[in-house]
Amino acid sequence: MIDATHAYSEPVTFEPAVFFEEVTVKLGGVSILDRVTASVPRGGCTSIVGPNGAGKTTLLLALLGEVPYRGEIHFSSKINKNLRMGYVPQRLTFDRGIPITVNEFMNLGFQDKPLWLGLKTDLKKRTRKQLALVKAEHLTERKLGALSGGELQRVLLALALAQEPDLLVLDEPAAGVDLHGEHVFCELLDKLRAELGFTQLMVSHDLATVTHHATHVICLNHRVAAEGPPCEALTDDTLTAIFGMHMGLVDSRSMPFGKSVCSAACCKGDRLA
Numbered sequence: 001m002i003d004a005t006h007a008y009s010e011p012v013t014f015e016p017a018v019f020f021e022e023v024t025v026k027l028g029g030v031s032i033l034d035r036v037t038a039s040v041p042r043g044g045c046t047s048i049v050g051p052n053g054a055g056k057t058t059l060l061l062a063l064l065g066e067v068p069y070r071g072e073i074h075f076s077s078k079i080n081k082n083l084r085m086g087y088v089p090q091r092l093t094f095d096r097g098i099p100i101t102v103n104e105f106m107n108l109g110f111q112d113k114p115l116w117l118g119l120k121t122d123l124k125k126r127t128r129k130q131l132a133l134v135k136a137e138h139l140t141e142r143k144l145g146a147l148s149g150g151e152l153q154r155v156l157l158a159l160a161l162a163q164e165p166d167l168l169v170l171d172e173p174a175a176g177v178d179l180h181g182e183h184v185f186c187e188l189l190d191k192l193r194a195e196l197g198f199t200q201l202m203v204s205h206d207l208a209t210v211t212h213h214a215t216h217v218i219c220l221n222h223r224v225a226a227e228g229p230p231c232e233a234l235t236d237d238t239l240t241a242i243f244g245m246h247m248g249l250v251d252s253r254s255m256p257f258g259k260s261v262c263s264a265a266c267c268k269g270d271r272l273a
Helices: 056-063 102-106 121-133 149-161 179-196 207-213 236-243
Strands: 016-027 030-041 045-049 070-075 085-088 167-171 199-203 216-221 223-228
Touching (some): 030 216, 045 179, 056 199, 121 149, 149 179, 179 199, 216 236, 223 236
Parallel strands (some): 045 216
16 A cells, blocks of 8 residues: 655545546547546546656546546445545636626526626625635636636635535646746645545646645656656656656655655745645
């Protein structure tokens, strides 16, 4: 059994929340995923890494039931009966000129009367509470189209957390966000995961973010090249195999054996006020 102790939470064990078994996806005659077998340990942060076109998003879509696949996807018996899943997409495409506030957007599926007649008081309170979780309550009355990339991702995260998920699935949630914003977003996810107890499965393009925040890594390029704690999975040989010779490689010495997060000064102490 592999134990990876996270800075914020109880030890994460290798008991799988999700197990992909021989998952194969072909779209339009093109093989996207080829017999993918991998685990997502319960309670941890699993990151899927790989080059563009490797099938990372397709694996998430198979999990969400949005693409047909062969093989099996199994869930832990502890969450299988009434599985609640939250999803944060890579981007939300919408007309930024639409006159809708964050408050109204988050209640589109909950109010039985037209939005222009006003929101119910209890819905407003609930929305503010959800946004407070992601430190975005100040955005309540802001127009959705006026949000920055980082602000919009926080709103989408709040909406996903409103499902009280057992499994939170994120597809490059910090794409288009500056480096500082990405770091803060991942710190926030670490804190929320410890507080709320969900399992996190995230696609990420940023290996530095993965080495700082993931407890488990799946290295994917149509097939699984390696999986395990960052210090074991993100080796030079594995990264060269999936990314090629000319990608910047992660120095595995920066990931001390037996630790799931970076030991640098930026990751010590209280990381998020």
